[in-house]
Amino acid sequence: xxxxxxxxxxxxxxxxxxxxxxxxxxxxxxxxxxxxxxxxxxxxxxxxxxxxxxxxxxxxxxxxxxxxxxxxxxxxxxxxxxxxxxxxxxxxxxxxxxxxxxxxxxxxxxxxxxxxxxxxxxxxxxxxxxxxxxxxxxxxxxxxxxxxxxxxxxxxxxxxxxxxxxxxxxxxxxxxxxxxxxxxxxxxxxxxxxxxxxxxxxxxxxxxxxxxxxxxxxxxxx
Amino acid sequence: xxxxxxxxxxxxxxxxxxxxxxxxxxxxxxxxxxxxxxxxxxxxxxxxxxxxxxxxxxxxxxxxxxxxxxxxxxxxxxxxxxxxxxxxxxxxxxxxxxxxxxxxxxxxxxxxxxxxxxxxxxxxxxxxxxxxxxxxxxxxxxxxxxxxxxxxxxxxxxxxxxxxxxxxxxxxxxxxxxxxxxxxxxxxxxxxxxxxxxxxxxxxxxxxxxxxxxxxxxxxxxxxxxxxxxxxxxxxxxxxxxxxxxxxxxxxxxxxxxxxxxxxxxxxxxxxxxxxxxxxxxxxxxxxxxxxxxxxxxxxxxxxxxxxxxxxxxxxxxxxxxxxxxxxxxxxxxxxxxxxxxxxxxxxxxxxxxxxxxxxxxxxxxxxxxxxxxxxxxxxxxxxxxxxxxxxxxxxxxxxxxxxxxxxxxxxxxxxxxxxxxxxxxxxxxxxxxxxxxxxx
Numbered sequence: 001x002x003x004x005x006x007x008x009x010x011x012x013x014x015x016x017x018x019x020x021x022x023x024x025x026x027x028x029x030x031x032x033x034x035x036x037x038x039x040x041x042x043x044x045x046x047x048x049x050x051x052x053x054x055x056x057x058x059x060x061x062x063x064x065x066x067x068x069x070x071x072x073x074x075x076x077x078x079x080x081x082x083x084x085x086x087x088x089x090x091x092x093x094x095x096x097x098x099x100x101x102x103x104x105x106x107x108x109x110x111x112x113x114x115x116x117x118x119x120x121x122x123x124x125x126x127x128x129x130x131x132x133x134x135x136x137x138x139x140x141x142x143x144x145x146x147x148x149x150x151x152x153x154x155x156x157x158x159x160x161x162x163x164x165x166x167x168x169x170x171x172x173x174x175x176x177x178x179x180x181x182x183x184x185x186x187x188x189x190x191x192x193x194x195x196x197x198x199x200x201x202x203x204x205x206x207x208x209x210x211x212x213x214x215x216x217x218x219x220x221x222x
Numbered sequence: 223x224x225x226x227x228x229x230x231x232x233x234x235x236x237x238x239x240x241x242x243x244x245x246x247x248x249x250x251x252x253x254x255x256x257x258x259x260x261x262x263x264x265x266x267x268x269x270x271x272x273x274x275x276x277x278x279x280x281x282x283x284x285x286x287x288x289x290x291x292x293x294x295x296x297x298x299x300x301x302x303x304x305x306x307x308x309x310x311x312x313x314x315x316x317x318x319x320x321x322x323x324x325x326x327x328x329x330x331x332x333x334x335x336x337x338x339x340x341x342x343x344x345x346x347x348x349x350x351x352x353x354x355x356x357x358x359x360x361x362x363x364x365x366x367x368x369x370x371x372x373x374x375x376x377x378x379x380x381x382x383x384x385x386x387x388x389x390x391x392x393x394x395x396x397x398x399x400x401x402x403x404x405x406x407x408x409x410x411x412x413x414x415x416x417x418x419x420x421x422x423x424x425x426x427x428x429x430x431x432x433x434x435x436x437x438x439x440x441x442x443x444x445x446x447x448x449x450x451x452x453x454x455x456x457x458x459x460x461x462x463x464x465x466x467x468x469x470x471x472x473x474x475x476x477x478x479x480x481x482x483x484x485x486x487x488x489x490x491x492x493x494x495x496x497x498x499x500x501x502x503x504x505x506x507x508x509x510x511x512x513x514x515x516x517x518x519x520x521x522x523x524x525x526x527x528x529x530x531x532x533x534x535x536x537x538x539x540x541x542x543x544x545x546x547x548x549x550x551x552x553x554x555x556x557x558x559x560x561x562x563x564x565x566x567x568x569x570x571x572x573x574x575x576x577x578x579x580x581x582x583x584x585x586x587x588x589x590x591x592x593x594x595x596x597x598x599x600x601x602x603x604x605x606x607x608x609x610x611x612x613x614x615x616x617x618x619x620x621x622x623x624x625x626x627x628x629x630x631x632x633x634x635x636x637x638x639x640x641x642x643x644x645x646x647x648x649x650x651x652x653x654x655x656x657x658x659x660x661x662x663x
Contacts, residue, residue: 045295053295061283061291069280079287086291118660125659126652149278158661167240168275174242189242193233196271203274 038102046093057086060106067110067170070150072117081117085110104176107166111180152202159183160195167192228261230254235264437522438515439577440492440584442499448506451482451592458486458590461501465494467583481594489583502588509591522577529570536563 036044036052038059044052064085068078088109096105153161162181166172172180178188230251237243238251255261448454455474462468471487490498503511539560543553601608631638 050295054292057288057292057295061288065283065287066280070278075281079284082283083287083291087294090294122656122659126656145277146279149275153278168272169278174237174240189233189237193236196236196268199275200267200271203271 039098042093042096042102043098046096053090056102060103061086063170064106064110067107067165068114070153070165070169071114077117081110081113084113088113100179101176103170103172104179107170107172107176108180111162152199155202156195156198160191160198163188163192164195164199228258230258230261232261232264235261236268239265239268436517437519437577437581438492439518439580440495440513440515441587442495442514442584443510443512443587443589444499444502444508445510445589445591446502446506447509447591447593449593451484451590454505454590455484457505458484458502458588461498462488464501465498466491467494467498467586470585479596479599481592483592484588484590486588486590488586488588490586492582492584495584495586498586502586505590510589518577518581522574522581525570525574525577529567529574532563532567532570536560536567539563 036055038056041052041056045056061082065078065082068081068085069075072078072081085106089106092109153164156164159181163177163183166177166180167174174185174188174192177183177192178185181188183191234243234247234251235255238248238255243251255265446454467488467490469486470489471485473485474482475485476482488498539556543556543560603611
């Protein structure tokens with residue numbers, strides 16, 4: 001399984017980045033099988049090793065589900081999108097080439113599927129009110145703090161919000177975020193800072209007080 | 223915080239905490255953060271945000287979902303097939319498959335619609351042409367209405383008709399295209415003015431004669447490409463003279479810089495058609511040829527019968543006028559009726575002549591094109607003049623377009639505003655709702 005990867009492959013076994021807060025959803029590197037990189041596992045799966053996919057799945061099932069769960073209010077939809085993403089990976093596995101990190105590849109697929117779902121949901125919402133969504137904005141499985149955070153994060157500008165979530169929860173590097181969202185690296189950095197500043201303002205705002213952060217001001221103060 | 227007074231931007235502090243700085247810059251920024259209280263505050267704030275977000279946890283993924291995905295992976299391992307997204311029911315927007323099915327369906331519906339609305343007339347024409355060809359094919363002698371035909375004449379209808387056995391049998395190759403018509407007219411008293419003296423027996427004899435063979439009105443379309451246009455033009459005149467044919471319509475186009483072409487509608491005596499066609503084809507290379515025949519036997523027979531009845535009516539009216547006396551009013555009524563019947567007779571005679579002419583003379587639509595060789599001819603107008611003309615034309619066009627737009631909005635503006643209010647506002651409302659929903663995720 002330890003196959004030699006092409007020269008341009010970014011090996012995901014590089015030492016973990018310094019993060020402000022380590023999430024438990026980050027694929028663990030010290031678990032059995034963690035010695036093999038994601039890309040090597042995927043290449044092995046392409047050649048028929050079902051165990052390799054099991055390992056990949058065990059690494060990314062919870063992060064990917066979290067990716068959708070934090071962006072979609074409906075639990076069932078989040079599960080469906082998670083399944084759709086893994087199925088897309090399975091379907092496209094015959095065409096897989098290890099030109100980039102598997103993680104970037106996976107989240108790019110997930111993001112594409114999420115965008116498709118959002119377009120469809122927004123199209124529906126343009127014509128009629130999504131009662132289910134209004135009644136259950138965060139789902140039954142969400143804690144109070146999760147609900148509050150979701151509401152605050154939702155107030156951020158769309159792209160800023162995505163960059164923040166990809167960085168904080170999916171633990172993607174700036175370059176990976178730029179690749180997934182098709183944005184320049186410096187834009188990712190400045191927008192991430194702006195999102196964090198805006199979220200901090202929202203967190204510090206008194207409860208019940210309408211907090212509409214003037215994002216332009218953060219940029220100016222920075 | 224200002225980068226002109228601060229050597230480190232707040233984004234760099236954030237990048238330091240995220241581990242996104244290079245080693246050299248990392249040490250510098252780290253030292254600065256230790257010494258600068260303002261940057262240290264930024265770092266603390268950023269850590270606080272990260273800490274707050276860490277409280278946002280989600281429930282673990284369900285076992286059922288895990289089993290489903292792993293089952294799909296196992297199936298891929300077994301047969302290499304993964305269930306695709308269901309048609310029109312998937313999380314994402316339409317993919318290639320859905321678009322393909324949609325377009326294919328639309329195309330099928332469009333094709334069906336076109337098929338259903340094909341003009342009935344076209345179908346009728348096709349059917350009549352087919353019937354005529356069939357009649358020709360089964361006819362033992364084609365055509366033999368007017369004059370004796372030599373063996374070659376049996377081939378006059380071209381390739382499709384060439385299968386007809388050439389048993390014209392006549393040895394005389396002489397031409398008498400108007401013989402039958404003349405005979406018919408004589409029999410029927412055409413041009414006699416009064417129409418008197420036409421015997422029923424004579425008409426019956428004519429009908430019997432007509433029944434001897436089908437009457438076919440032939441049409442031939444021929445497209446030729448010739449090398450020497452002038453010679454071909456002269457040869458065409460010769461062919462027409464030799465075969466007693468004439469050009470009902472002829473147009474020659476000699477546009478500069480383009481190949482010369484000739485469009486002609488020829489009328490060739492039916493017995494001469496084969497020979498004439500053969501000679502016409504020898505003018506150049508045949509690009510396109512089509513032949514058709516329309517059987518008008520029934521139409522002609524009907525016309526003859528109606529003509530016979532009208533003549534008899536006219537005879538009776540003449541007899542009434544001569545033998546009986548009455549009031550002036552009655553006499554005038556009879557004369558009016560005679561005039562009416564005479565008008566009908568003359569109209570029918572004209573139709574009959576036209577019909578017989580179509581049978582006697584085949585219509586040949588000829589198209590002659592020249593094999594064009596471009597010649598280097600210096601432009602008649604200088605470039606400067608053309609440029610000037612172009613600029614003037616461009617100015618006029620621009621002015622016309624501008625005036626046209628102004629006029630359009632002057633004329634249609636109020637209506638457009640109304641339609642905009644009717645449709646634009648709801649669309650704008652929906653678009654905003656769509657945007658808000660998309661932004662809210």
